[in-house]
Amino acid sequence: MSRLGERVEDFTRRVNEVIVSRPRGVIVAFLLVTAVFAGGLTAVTTETDATGGFTDDLPEQEALDAINDEFDDPFEADEETTQLIHDGNDVLTRGELLNSLRLLERIDSRDDLRMDSANGPATLVAQSLDPTATTPAEQRRAVERATSSEIRQVVRQLSENPQFTAIVSDDFNENHASASTSITVVSHDVPRGFSDDDLQDVQTTIGELADDEPADIRAFGPGVINSEFANIIGDSLAIVMPVLVVMLLGFLVVAYRDPIDLALGLLSLLMTIVWTFGFLGLSGIPFDQQMISVPVLLLAVGVDFGIHNINRYREETVKGIEPIPAMRIAANQLVIAFVIVTVTAVFGFGANIVSDLGPIRNLGIVSAIGIVFTFLTFGLFLPATKLEVDRIRERYGVPEFNSTPIASEDSTLGRLLSVSVTVGRKAPALLVVVLLLVGGGMGAYGMGVDTSFEQEDFLPPEEEAWYVEHIPEPFAPDEYTVTGTINLLDERFDANQDESITIFVEGSFEEDHALEALTSPDDDPPGTLAIGPGGQADAQSIVTVIQSHAENDEEFAALVARNDRSGNGIPDRNLDRIYDELFASSAGPQAEQFLTDDRRGAQVEYTVEAGASQAEVSEDGAEHAADFRYTATATGQLVIFDAITQIIFESAIQGLILALILTTVFLVVSYGVLEGKPMLGIVNVFPIAIAVAWLIGTMRYLGMPLNALTGTILSIAIGIGIAYSVHITARFIDEYNASGDTYTSLRTTLSGTGGALTGSMLTTALGTGSLALAVTPVLGDFGFLMAMSVVYSFVAAIVALPPALFLWDRFTTSGPRPNRSDDGLAAAGDD
Incomplete structure (x- = not known):
C-alpha cells in the first residue's frame, strides 16, 4: 500500500473511531442537521408543466418565442x-x-x-x-x-x-x-400577466x-x-410509496429479522429522504415527474448500505466479539467500499448533469446529492445508532430476536452463490471471452434503440390499469381525461388537425423581390412539405393574405395587379404601399400574424405530410429554410420535440461514456492507492459494462425507447449496479490479503457478502420496480428498466467477476504466495 493509501485508511479509522467512541454525539449532530433540512421541505415547489422545462434555452424554442414576441402586441391583453x-x-x-x-x-x-x-x-x-x-x-x-x-x-x-x-x-x-x-x-x-x-x-x-x-x-x-400533470405527481407518489414501503418492510424483515434493527434501517431511510427533499426546497429546484424516481433510487442504495452494515456487524458478533470491536471491524472494512460505491454512484447519477435539458440536469444534481446524504446517514449515523441502541438493549435486558448474518458458507444460498467460483476457476479466459462477445453483441444491437419525446409520455394511459380499481381511498388516483380527449380529437378530427411547422424569415420585406423570394422555395420543397398541388408546399404567409384579400376587394386587387410585373399574382414593387393598404383593411389583423410592423420579419406556416415522423419533418424544415434567400429558421412543436429527442439520445450516450470513464479512472486510482492493485479497477467495471449492454439490448428488443426519463437509465444503471462489483471486490481483497488464495477468498466472499448482495438485489429490484405502478408510462418504463438493470448488475457481478478475478490473479501475481499450494487448492476444490 502507498503512503497515500495509508493516510486514507488512517483517516477512515479515525472517523470510525469517532463513531464507535462517541455515538451519542454523532446521533445528536445528525438530528440537528435533519431539523435544518426539514425546514426546507416547506419550500419545495411542484412543476406542473411536464414538457416546459425541457424547452428552456433550446434554440428552436427561442426561435418560437421570438416569433411570438414579434407578432404579439405587448399592449394588448393576452x-x-x-x-x-x-x-x-x-x-x-x-x-x-x-x-x-x-x-x-x-x-x-x-x-x-x-x-x-x-x-x-x-x-x-x-x-x-x-x-x-x-x-x-x-x-x-x-x-x-x-x-x-x-x-x-x-x-x-x-x-x-x-x-x-x-x-x-x-x-x-x-x-x-x-x-x-x-x-x-x-x-x-384576461388581463396582461394572467x-x-x-x-x-x-x-x-x-x-x-x-x-x-x-x-x-x-x-x-x-x-x-x-x-392533471400536478395530480399525476401526487397520485404516483400515493401509489408507489406505500407499495415501496410494504416491499421494503417485507424484505427488511427477512434481512434484519429483528424489529429494532428494522426500525433503525427505516429511520436512516427516512432521514435520507428528508435531507434530499429539504435540499430540493432550499436550492429552489422544482419537483417534477422525473423527481418521483429519486426517493426510489435513494431507498434502493440506502437499503444496500444498511443490509451490508448490519450483516457485516453480525458476522463479527456471532463469533463472540463485543459490540464496539465488532462495529469497528465492520466499519473499517465497509467504509472504503461505501466511499467507492458512493463516488461511483455520484458519477453515474451526476453524469446526467452534462445534459442540455434542464429536468435531466436537475435529476442528476438531486440524485447525486441524495447519494452523498445516503452515505452519510448509513455510513455514520446508522452504525452509531446501532451501537447506542445495543447498549440500551443490554442495559435493560431487551433480547435480540435474530442476529445471524443472511448467509454463510454452510447455507444453501451460500453454496449456490459460490457455484460461479468453481465454474470460473476451470476456464476463466474462455468465460471472459464469451461474456465479452455476448455483451458486445447485445450492446451493438441495443445501439439501434429508438428515442422519443412526446407529451403523451407524461400523461396517464386512457384506460386505467387493472390494479387501480383495487386501490383503497385515500390512495386511489383521480379520474384522468386528457389522454382520452387527445385520442378522441386525433380520431374524430384528423382531417382538421393538420400538423405544421413555422419558418421565421428575417430581411427587408419592402424590397421589390421580397415576396417573390418568400414564395420561390415553395415550388420544390422537401418531401414532407410537398403536399400541395403539383408537389408544391401548402403554405400560409403574408402572400396568401394579400391574395385572399385581393379576391374580396376589387380596389386592392387592382393595386396588386398594377404592381405585379411578372403577372403571377405576387406584387414585386411598391410593397410598402401594398402593406399600408392591407394593414389598414379588414385583413389587417390577419396580416399582422405573418409580417412584423417594421416589415423586417415574416413567418410562413407549412402543413406537413400526415404521419411523418418528427425527425423527417424537422430535417425537411431545416432543409427548406436553407433555400430561402433571407435568413430563415424552422421551428414549431414538431421541430422542438425532435430537437429534444436528439438531445436525449446525445445525453444518454454522453452520460454513459462519462460515467464509465470517471468510474473506471476512480476505481483504478482507488485500488492502486489503497491496495497497490490498480487493475482491480478494470475488473470491477467489466461486469457493469456487460450489464449495461444487456440493458440497452433489452430496451430495443422490448420496443422501449430512450425518452425524457429512461434516457438517464444507462448512467444511473452504472451508479447503482457498480455497487455489487465493489462490495464483492472489497471483501475479496480482505480475504485474499489474509489467505493469498483466490479460490478460497472468492468462495468466502460470495457465500458471505453474496448473501447481503442477494438481499440488497431483491429489495432494490422490487423497490425500483414499484415505479411500474406509477400513473404515467414514462415512470412505469423507468421503474421496469431500473429493476432489470439491478438484476443484470447482480447476475453479472456473481457470474463475471470470478473468472475475471482468476485472470487478474494469473497475470498480475507471480512467485510464491502465503497459504497457497496445490494441496490447499485441492482441498478447497473438495468443498
Whole structure:
C-alpha cells in the first residue's frame, strides 16, 4: 500500500473511531442537521408543466418565442381559450345543442371565468336562427323556440360554412345533419400577466361545471393538462410509496429479522429522504415527474448500505466479539467500499448533469446529492445508532430476536452463490471471452434503440390499469381525461388537425423581390412539405393574405395587379404601399400574424405530410429554410420535440461514456492507492459494462425507447449496479490479503457478502420496480428498466467477476504466495 493509501485508511479509522467512541454525539449532530433540512421541505415547489422545462434555452424554442414576441402586441391583453369537447351519438340534435348552450350560459354567469365569447356549433346554429342573439342566454332561447326540423335545416345550410365544418367531427353527415363530436371554443378576456395558475383554476372550474351537465362535455386546454400533470405527481407518489414501503418492510424483515434493527434501517431511510427533499426546497429546484424516481433510487442504495452494515456487524458478533470491536471491524472494512460505491454512484447519477435539458440536469444534481446524504446517514449515523441502541438493549435486558448474518458458507444460498467460483476457476479466459462477445453483441444491437419525446409520455394511459380499481381511498388516483380527449380529437378530427411547422424569415420585406423570394422555395420543397398541388408546399404567409384579400376587394386587387410585373399574382414593387393598404383593411389583423410592423420579419406556416415522423419533418424544415434567400429558421412543436429527442439520445450516450470513464479512472486510482492493485479497477467495471449492454439490448428488443426519463437509465444503471462489483471486490481483497488464495477468498466472499448482495438485489429490484405502478408510462418504463438493470448488475457481478478475478490473479501475481499450494487448492476444490 502507498503512503497515500495509508493516510486514507488512517483517516477512515479515525472517523470510525469517532463513531464507535462517541455515538451519542454523532446521533445528536445528525438530528440537528435533519431539523435544518426539514425546514426546507416547506419550500419545495411542484412543476406542473411536464414538457416546459425541457424547452428552456433550446434554440428552436427561442426561435418560437421570438416569433411570438414579434407578432404579439405587448399592449394588448393576452387571449386564452378553453375548448369544450362534446361527444355523443349525435351532438347536433336540438337537445344536445341546448345542453351546450346551457353550459355556456352557466360559464357566462360566472365573472371569475372571464368568458368573452364562444364559438361552436350551438352558437352558430342559434345565430343563424336569430342574428340578434349574442349572449348564451339569448342563443339558448333561440334554439328552444325552434323545432327539430328547423334545426336540421340550419345545420344543412351551415355545412357550406368552413367555420362550422372545422368544429364538427369528420363523421359529419350533411344529409342527416349529424355528427358524433364537436368543439366549442370559449375565449377569455384576461388581463396582461394572467398566470398559468389562474388559467388552470378557470379551466378546472369549467370542467367541474361540464361534469354537472347531462351531456358528455369535457373542458380541454393547457390549464386542464397542467392540472392533471400536478395530480399525476401526487397520485404516483400515493401509489408507489406505500407499495415501496410494504416491499421494503417485507424484505427488511427477512434481512434484519429483528424489529429494532428494522426500525433503525427505516429511520436512516427516512432521514435520507428528508435531507434530499429539504435540499430540493432550499436550492429552489422544482419537483417534477422525473423527481418521483429519486426517493426510489435513494431507498434502493440506502437499503444496500444498511443490509451490508448490519450483516457485516453480525458476522463479527456471532463469533463472540463485543459490540464496539465488532462495529469497528465492520466499519473499517465497509467504509472504503461505501466511499467507492458512493463516488461511483455520484458519477453515474451526476453524469446526467452534462445534459442540455434542464429536468435531466436537475435529476442528476438531486440524485447525486441524495447519494452523498445516503452515505452519510448509513455510513455514520446508522452504525452509531446501532451501537447506542445495543447498549440500551443490554442495559435493560431487551433480547435480540435474530442476529445471524443472511448467509454463510454452510447455507444453501451460500453454496449456490459460490457455484460461479468453481465454474470460473476451470476456464476463466474462455468465460471472459464469451461474456465479452455476448455483451458486445447485445450492446451493438441495443445501439439501434429508438428515442422519443412526446407529451403523451407524461400523461396517464386512457384506460386505467387493472390494479387501480383495487386501490383503497385515500390512495386511489383521480379520474384522468386528457389522454382520452387527445385520442378522441386525433380520431374524430384528423382531417382538421393538420400538423405544421413555422419558418421565421428575417430581411427587408419592402424590397421589390421580397415576396417573390418568400414564395420561390415553395415550388420544390422537401418531401414532407410537398403536399400541395403539383408537389408544391401548402403554405400560409403574408402572400396568401394579400391574395385572399385581393379576391374580396376589387380596389386592392387592382393595386396588386398594377404592381405585379411578372403577372403571377405576387406584387414585386411598391410593397410598402401594398402593406399600408392591407394593414389598414379588414385583413389587417390577419396580416399582422405573418409580417412584423417594421416589415423586417415574416413567418410562413407549412402543413406537413400526415404521419411523418418528427425527425423527417424537422430535417425537411431545416432543409427548406436553407433555400430561402433571407435568413430563415424552422421551428414549431414538431421541430422542438425532435430537437429534444436528439438531445436525449446525445445525453444518454454522453452520460454513459462519462460515467464509465470517471468510474473506471476512480476505481483504478482507488485500488492502486489503497491496495497497490490498480487493475482491480478494470475488473470491477467489466461486469457493469456487460450489464449495461444487456440493458440497452433489452430496451430495443422490448420496443422501449430512450425518452425524457429512461434516457438517464444507462448512467444511473452504472451508479447503482457498480455497487455489487465493489462490495464483492472489497471483501475479496480482505480475504485474499489474509489467505493469498483466490479460490478460497472468492468462495468466502460470495457465500458471505453474496448473501447481503442477494438481499440488497431483491429489495432494490422490487423497490425500483414499484415505479411500474406509477400513473404515467414514462415512470412505469423507468421503474421496469431500473429493476432489470439491478438484476443484470447482480447476475453479472456473481457470474463475471470470478473468472475475471482468476485472470487478474494469473497475470498480475507471480512467485510464491502465503497459504497457497496445490494441496490447499485441492482441498478447497473438495468443498
